[in-house]
Amino acid sequence: MDLYAFMEERGMDRSVIEQMRKEKIVASILLLMDEDELKKFVPLLGDRLALRKFSEESTQKVSTSSSKSSKKDSLLCKLRQKLGMKRDREDGENSIGYEDSASCSYGRTHKMLGNKNAERLDRRIDVGWMDFDHMLGRYKQVRKTNGGGIRSLSVSKLCKPAELLQIVEELFFPDGISAKGEKENFECSLVDFRQQPLEGDVGQLYSRSKMPTLRFYLRTVSKVQEHDKSKGKSKGKSKVKKRRTVHVRDHEYDTSSSEADLPEILLNSGEHSTSTHSSSSSVCCLEDDSTKSSNLFSGVKELADSPTISFGPSHSTPTQEQLDVTIRDPVNSLPAEQILAEVITDEPSTFVHEEHQHEQQADQQIPMAEDQMNDFPTVYVELVEGQTNDFPTNQTQFEVLLIRRSYLITDMMNAFSDESILKANIAVHMILHDGNLEKGQGNGVYKDAITQFWDEVYEQMTSGDSSRIPVLRHDYGEKEWQTLGRIITKGWWDHKYFPIRLTQDFMVNAIWGSTFCNGDMVEAFLSLLPESEKEVVKSALSNFPEDIEELIDILSGYDCRKVPTNENFSCLLSELGHKEIIQKPMYIADCMRPVLQNLQNELTQESLSEIYASLHPTSKKVIDKLEFSRDLSPNERAVSTYLKKYLRSLNQGMLRRFLRYCTGLDILCNSDIRVTFCSLDGLQRRPIGHTCGNVIELSSTYDDYIEFRQEFNHILESGLWVMDAL
Secondary structure, three states: OOOOHHHHOOOOHHHHHHHHHHOOOOHHHHHHOOOOHHHHHHHOHHHHHHHHHHHHHHHHHHHHHHHHHHHHHHHHHHHHHHHHHHHHHHHHHHHHOOOOOOOOOOOOHHHHHHOHHHHOOOOEEEEEEHHHHHHHHEEEEEEEEHOOOOOEEEEEEEOOOOHHHHHHHHHHHHEEOOOOOHHHHHEEEEEOOOOOHHHHHHHHHHHHHHHEEEEEEEEEEHHHHHHHHHHHHHOOOOOEEEOEEEEEOEEEEEEOOOOHHOOOOEEEEEOOOEEOOOOOOOOOOOOOOOOHHHHHHHHHHHHHHOOOOEEEEEOOOOOOOEEEEEOOOOOOOOOOOOEEEEEEOOOEEEEEEEEHHHOOOOOEEEOOOHHHHHOOOOOOOOOOOOOOOOOOOOEEEEEEEEEHHHHHHHHHHHHHHOHHHHEEEEEEEEOHHHHHOEEEEEEHHHHHHHHHHHHHHHHHHEEEOOOEEEOOOOOHHHHHHHHHHHHHHHHHHHOOOOOOOOOOOHHHHHHHHHHHHHHOHHHHHHHOHHHHHHHHHHHHHHHOOOOHHHHHHHHOOOOOOOOOOOHHHHHHHHHHHHHEEEEEOHHHHHHHHHHHHHHOOOOOHHHHHHHHHHHHHOOOHHHHHHHHOOOOHHHHHHHHHHHHHHHHHOOHHHHHHHHHHOOOOOOOOOOOEEOOOOOOOHHHOOOOOOOOOOEEEEEOOOOOOHHHHHHHHHHHHHHEEEEEEO
């Protein structure tokens, strides 16, 4: 309570209070006034005594509070000073050994600066191991599971590079042996973190780098592999292996168990193809006699400059048993000496969570930037000896698409830019973010590539919420939108995949034209709204509110030019839906229509509605698709119950992820999802999806539903999946 409030509480005259306020007389000033001065303002003696007592008490409270605050500030200052001394002491200890150490303000460190006797004699360093990969032509770090990893040790500051090399060799080659072989079979050298040779002792390296901890790498090059390479060049042949590899750069190759069955290598240019058995021609043949296999290299170099590289029979008309294979490479400039042709056996593709994939890989790769992908060293080609039944019988060409996961939209758009791809059989090989070829093969990889492509398209090229519509882009013209139409068409032909998150009315417009769009535009417009806005609009449809400010704010985001009323609201939503779904993407639909007209022979507007309804996943539909074995153990029966309960708890986004993990597609496929069981336990336990066969493999060792849900959520929510081959 201040002085004036106290005076009002005593009932003193209002004019007296105003006069003192005008003169700015407060409690602390009142104590300085003598009796005569105070009497001029306060004529009554009792009021004067009460005012003096109140002023003394209030002044005393303020001084006590100030004293406590100052004491508190003093303690904080002392604490900060001690913490500062401790921090400076720690910084000083870390800085000992540097020539230009920062001066410290407090403590023993400041006194010891420049004292040579106080310097450390040893320094801590980290060392790793990088082994040269002759296939990729670069060094790769050796992981801990292979005897490598990052090791920490203390060495003398005076340790020279030669002495340090001996220490590191003993570390990674104990008793002269490591997981990669004996030390005498390797040429060893030591480099710093910049991959440069060491110059000077450890102390000098620390002084120059000014880094808290230095890391060195042991670099090794196998002498044995170099010897084998020179031997392969002189003989021009190798042993029989299950997987046949042709490496043009080093003139090495491995042949499979039966070379007589291998198809010829053909050079196709346009619609014409020629073949010959001469080594001087641009067309090569792998013949029965292994001594003639060196003829392969005379033609493969020229194949790299050809627009189409094909492997197949020597005659121009392909048969059911012999099929052409074409590489469609997103990396446009591959050097001829680095083309690698590899025969790959049919292996099912399996989804493996990335952390388990890292446990299986032996080497750690450094991710490649986009501008480095033009130097990607390897192209893999499948040599197919028979046509599968997975594709239409009228297709005549087998296309192997090399797609980088990091640039999937770009590579898919490049691969489908040629309209001839609609008539070709397609296989997809994925290139991982680190530049390595993904192990997964088969239809599962193709399906997963389509699904990931549309996931990224929805995020980058569409607007809406539960339903999406494509938006105009300055870098997308008629050619690009037609390419997107080919991907829709090819996905439907090959795997019955349809991008059902695009609004049905837009797809009707793109396939048949806007005159056929008779859907409910109000419902279609609501599907474009976020959930919070949709609730407001739906509430207004059923009970129009008096306060329409929030409604106007929502509709203004869609360029609404009318004030909504109870009478015009439904019509207004229909007009906005037509504008957003039909009018705005009309150019995109017109560009796609010449391509999507290929679907008119097998689709009608009614059947398209059925497709949208049947492919849309729900928990009940997915559970109905599950197929279990008849003879289940008690543990397996319990896990099957966990799976059904888990599926009922998933939202739309997680349900799509589950389907993609099992089948490669995020929509409901026609075939059932077969559930099998294994006995994986511990760190190895995780669900495994076999996308080629629509199989989900579960462990039967879960103790309860909570444990099952936790592990499955961890897999699906991370989205860090890679294809493996089993």
